[in-house]
Amino acid sequence: VMSKNKGSESVKVVVRCRPLNRKEESNGPAGGIVQMDLRLGQVILRNPRASASEPQKTFTFDAVYDASSKQRDLYDESVRPLIDSALAGFNGTIFAYGQTGTGKTYTMQGVWLDPEKRGVIPNAFDHIFTHISRSQSDKQYLVRASYLEIYREEVRDLLDPNHGTARALELRESPDTGVYVRDLTSCVCKSIKEIEEVMNVGNQARAVGATDMNEHSSRSHALFLITVECSQPGPDGRKHIRVGRLNLVDLAGSERQAKTGVQGDRLKEAAKINLSLSALGNVISALADGRSGHVPYRDSKLTRLLQDSLGGNAKTVMVATLGPAPQHYEETLTTLRYANRAKNIQNQPRVNEDPKDALLREFQREIARLRAQLNHRKWRSKQKKEQVEGEGWERDGDEETEGEDEVEVEVEKEAQEYVKLEEQRLEREKEAIREDQFLLAEEKQRLLGEKERMMGDLRKEQEATEQLTAKYKAMESKLLVGGKNIIDHTNEQQKMLEMKRQEIAEQSRSEREMQQQMLVQDEETLELRETFTSLQQEVEAKTKKLKKLYAKLQCIKAEIQDVNDEHVRSRQELEQTQNELTRELKFKYLIIENFIPPEEKNKIMNRLTFDPEEDQWKFQPLVPAERSIRCCGDILAI
Ligand code: ADP
Numbered sequence: 001v002m003s004k005n006k007g008s009e010s011v012k013v014v015v016r017c018r019p020l021n022r023k024e025e026s027n028g029p030a031g032g033i034v035q036m037d038l039r040l041g042q043v044i045l046r047n048p049r050a051s052a053s054e055p056q057k058t059f060t061f062d063a064v065y066d067a068s069s070k071q072r073d074l075y076d077e078s079v080r081p082l083i084d085s086a087l088a089g090f091n092g093t094i095f096a097y098g099q100t101g102t103g104k105t106y107t108m109q110g111v112w113l114d115p116e117k118r119g120v121i122p123n124a125f126d127h128i129f130t131h132i133s134r135s136q137s138d139k140q141y142l143v144r145a146s147y148l149e150i151y152r153e154e155v156r157d158l159l160d161p162n163h164g165t166a167r168a169l170e171l172r173e174s175p176d177t178g179v180y181v182r183d184l185t186s187c188v189c190k191s192i193k194e195i196e197e198v199m200n201v202g203n204q205a206r207a208v209g210a211t212d213m214n215e216h217s218s219r220s221h222a223l224f225l226i227t228v229e230c231s232q233p234g235p236d237g238r239k240h241i242r243v244g245r246l247n248l249v250d251l252a253g254s255e256r257q258a259k260t261g262v263q264g265d266r267l268k269e270a271a272k273i274n275l276s277l278s279a280l281g282n283v284i285s286a287l288a289d290g291r292s293g294h295v296p297y298r299d300s301k302l303t304r305l306l307q308d309s310l311g312g313n314a315k316t317v318m319v320a321t322l323g324p325a326p327q328h329y330e331e332t333l334t335t336l337r338y339a340n341r342a343k344n345i346q347n348q349p350r351v352n353e354d355p356k357d358a359l360l361r362e363f364q365r366e367i368a369r370l371r372a373q374l375n376h377r378k379w380r381s382k383q384k385k386e387q388v389e390g391e392g393w394e395r396d397g398d399e400e401t402e403g404e405d406e407v408e409v410e411v412e413k414e415a416q417e418y419v420k421l422e423e424q425r426l427e428r429e430k431e432a433i434r435e436d437q438f439l440l441a442e443e444k445q446r447l448l449g450e451k452e453r454m455m456g457d458l459r460k461e462q463e464a465t466e467q468l469t470a471k472y473k474a475m476e477s478k479l480l481v482g483g484k485n486i487i488d489h490t491n492e493q494q495k496m497l498e499m500k501r502q503e504i505a506e507q508s509r510s511e512r513e514m515q516q517q518m519l520v521q522d523e524e525t526l527e528l529r530e531t532f533t534s535l536q537q538e539v540e541a542k543t544k545k546l547k548k549l550y551a552k553l554q555c556i557k558a559e560i561q562d563v564n565d566e567h568v569r570s571r572q573e574l575e576q577t578q579n580e581l582t583r584e585l586k587f588k589y590l591i592i593e594n595f596i597p598p599e600e601k602n603k604i605m606n607r608l609t610f611d612p613e614e615d616q617w618k619f620q621p622l623v624p625a626e627r628s629i630r631c632c633g634d635i636l637a638i
């Protein structure tokens with residue numbers, strides 16, 4: 001609960017248990033094995049095969065949500081503060097962890113069309129855009145979304161129209177932003193509707209590639225990324241930009257993948273399926289332990305992408321999902337242990353202020369450049385108009401102080417007026433030429449042609465201005481301005497209601513924290529407070545205490561036994577995989593040694609290098625490739 005040092009805070013871990021489903025209910029009267037104490041934030045797990053005397057296992061978390069919990073409760077209490085932080089410029093991550101079928105997707109997405117059942121992601125969309133619409137008008141926002149998936153250790157862009165056939169994307173690392181996905185599609189979103197559309201497109205892409213959607217979603221990780229950039233004038237009068245990055249993650253199912261009888265390529269694939277998840281477990285263990293210096297982030301795509309979220313610059317919430325059915329006792333226990341470990345991870349979140357790569361800055365620059373161009377055109381056409389009207393030089397004093405919004409309207413009006421006057425003038429001149437009796441026919445033709453050409457130029461000029469104005473408007477519309485782009489339909493009463501609900505959520509959270517602290521203190525100070533009036537009473541009290549401690553000891557012993565068993569199991573699995581891979585290697589050696597001439601073999605071997613970024617062996621080209629010039633794509637086109 002208390003952070004170790006200043007600026008550091010632990011990963012928040014909450015647990016949610018879904019209701020028994022119809023099939024499980026019909027399985028008999030055994031009922032669920034998961035009990036929850038909402039007030040204390042505890043999960044009590046019953047082993048369905050244990051004798052009645054065996055103590056139940058109890059775990060404590062930041063919050064727990066039982067079968068009757070509402071999506072809204074979880075959001076207000078455990079997610080809202082995180083999204084608020086992201087809007088203030090912190091990085092934030094929510095990931096759902098648990099066995100397939102326990103409610104990860106229900107929690108993250110829910111049922112979109114049922115307001116009661118909308119999950120974390122749609123609620124976050126509402127939250128973000130409502131916040132922007134209610135913020136002050138000196139704030140400018142730029143919201144972007146990306147959607148990717150990790151399947152068999154390959155990163156796929158779910159917003160790429162060629163999703164199915166496109167190559168897997170590479171991870172890169174930059175000193176400023178950390179690990180990122182190269183060439184990932186990023187969509188600027190101006191409204192809830194637009195960002196929902198992005199989500200839809202990605203969800204469809206996910207389903208299209210999969211032959212069996214259930215299997216696919218249980219084996220792939222889905223990451224929805226939202227970047228919110230906010231610019232606001234600081235006390236120094238300059239605009240400062242804060243960038244909040246949100247990762248909304250629906251992980252692959254945590255259950256053990258059976259991999260019996262797999263060979264060759266399929267073996268390699270099977271080994272990759274849960275690599276990211278086991279790497280995540282190792283990272284969490286290393287961080288929770290706190291002693292081991294090395295944290296194996298680089299072992300998988302997922303852990304590299306979530307590096308900031310685990311032990312780094314981010315606020316993180318883990319939602320561990322459970323099923324209540326007795327037949328999944330083992331998996332449920334494993335999930336609870338995993339979640340329990342994650343509580344110990346310390347992060348160091350800080351506001352991202354004026355990062356070099358803020359896209360908002362580039363938008364502002366581009367908008368300013370377009371505005372300057374338009375202003376120049378305006379000035380030019382005005383100047384010409386005044387010449388046409390025969391007036392002298394006279395510039396408006398208020399030209400520079402005009403509001404930004406009026407600029408394009410003004411320019412258009414001025415330009416149209418100027419064109420009209422010019423056209424009239426040219427018409428008059430043409431008329432004069434036609435009526436001039438002293439001009440030769442040839443000369444007349446030439447002069448008229450010249451005037452035609454001038455009119456053509458004029459129209460071209462106007463078209464260019466129109467295009468510039470359109471571009472300017474399009475760019476500007478992508479920036480959301482506080483209290484302007486979205487009309488807030490909620491009335492004061494509703495706003496009050498929302499605030500009250502947030503207060504209540506905040507209150508129950510702090511109450512639970514206090515309860516948990518009291519529980520710990522109680523155990524520690526019980527004997528200090530007790531005074532005994534008789535020896536008999538002292539014996540009784542101490543016997544009670546002894547029994548309590550003995551029960552605790554038994555719990556811990558059982559825990560150690562369980563963890564040992566788990567280690568033995570996973571070691572056996574690793575040994576089995578190793579044996580299979582060794583057999584595979586022997587097979588390949590046999591072919592190489594017997595069927596490839598040694599000099600050919602050496603030539604090939606000398607050309608091979610390992611690329612750790614792509615986790616692949618690569619051939620070095622025979623002739624050095626020409627230095628390729630990387631061309632910066634038009635970043636503003638996205
Ligand atoms: P996962 O993504 O972990 O594989 P799902 O989210 O698909 O699991 O949930 C499996 C089923 O259980 C779905 O039919 C879902 O609607 C239902 N379900 C999950 N959690 C809840 C809940 N808290 N309340 C009601 N139904 C739930």
Ligand code: MG
Nearest residue numbers: 104105217218
């Ligand atoms: Mg799912």
